[in-house]
Amino acid sequence: MFMIEIVFLGSGGSIPTATRNHPAIAIRYEGWVLLLDAGEDVQRQYAKAQLGLNKKMAIFVSHVHADHVLGLPGLLLRFSLLGRIKPLNIYGPKDLIEYVKVSQSTINLGTTFEAVVHAIEPGIIFQEQNLKVRAFKVDHRGYALGYEITWTRPTGKFIPTKAEGLGIPKGPLWKALASGKSVQLDDGTKVTPEEVTEPSPKPLKIVYSGDTRPCDELSTAANGADILINEAMYTTEHEDLAEERGHSTAAGAAKLARDADVQLLILTHYSPRYYEGNEIIEEAMSIFPNTVLARDHMRIQLASDGSCIVVKPPEN
Ligand SMILES: [Zn+2]
Numbered sequence: 001m002f003m004i005e006i007v008f009l010g011s012g013g014s015i016p017t018a019t020r021n022h023p024a025i026a027i028r029y030e031g032w033v034l035l036l037d038a039g040e041d042v043q044r045q046y047a048k049a050q051l052g053l054n055k056k057m058a059i060f061v062s063h064v065h066a067d068h069v070l071g072l073p074g075l076l077l078r079f080s081l082l083g084r085i086k087p088l089n090i091y092g093p094k095d096l097i098e099y100v101k102v103s104q105s106t107i108n109l110g111t112t113f114e115a116v117v118h119a120i121e122p123g124i125i126f127q128e129q130n131l132k133v134r135a136f137k138v139d140h141r142g143y144a145l146g147y148e149i150t151w152t153r154p155t156g157k158f159i160p161t162k163a164e165g166l167g168i169p170k171g172p173l174w175k176a177l178a179s180g181k182s183v184q185l186d187d188g189t190k191v192t193p194e195e196v197t198e199p200s201p202k203p204l205k206i207v208y209s210g211d212t213r214p215c216d217e218l219s220t221a222a223n224g225a226d227i228l229i230n231e232a233m234y235t236t237e238h239e240d241l242a243e244e245r246g247h248s249t250a251a252g253a254a255k256l257a258r259d260a261d262v263q264l265l266i267l268t269h270y271s272p273r274y275y276e277g278n279e280i281i282e283e284a285m286s287i288f289p290n291t292v293l294a295r296d297h298m299r300i301q302l303a304s305d306g307s308c309i310v311v312k313p314p315e316n
């Protein structure tokens, strides 16, 4: 059993408001912090959320538009002033290399840790234990990516009759197999957990759209996802603007989630014109009821059994 926690550090789109920052989403998992985009002032949001200084960390940038990267220099500065040691890997479009280089050059004493920028193409870009990140191309203005993050789950339920059938004595060997380890019997026969357990459930999947019009690549990535985090810049009233500027409407995101058989849709990056976002969530829920509107410091806890809890942000 493991737990993944998504922390929304910024739910605004384009222009921050008094209560909603530029886009940034942290995903915590077993000592790791994965950061999706780093909008302006992400460092204060990061500190407020108490995500930690020396965590194993990777940053995934969807595209190099100011509202998604303005916070990177501040985050690098903060980590340096506080003495971060662990390397920091940053993944995204190739324009990031120059941007991070210039950002680093503005930090007087230099960064106290190694910041490595990986210019990526669509495909698997990150793998760590049972966690895998795949980048895919989306339909925005210029080169823009979405991210599909999956976690393979522990082996299925142990089946004692199968273990008995294979002549495995009850005791430590059963325990090892049930916890997903292969064992060797006295006669040298090797037994894998798959031989004595139910099939593993499908991997857990969280998909992040970045900025995009609804598109086939996003639908494919989102197919069967436990959680789809999708931008929803406008309501249908401004469909023309969404099309022109390469964004999704609430209805567009909701239809995509419905058709891709997503469990939970979270809408973020909504325009400051929808101050509280009521119009956005109403439009989406009329099409796909299992939708939640992101707010800064809202947390979503996703357990390895697929169950999900939405934790509202604190009042202040
Ligand atoms: Zn944006």
Ligand SMILES: [Zn+2]
Pocket: 063, 065, 140, 211
């Ligand atoms: Zn953009």
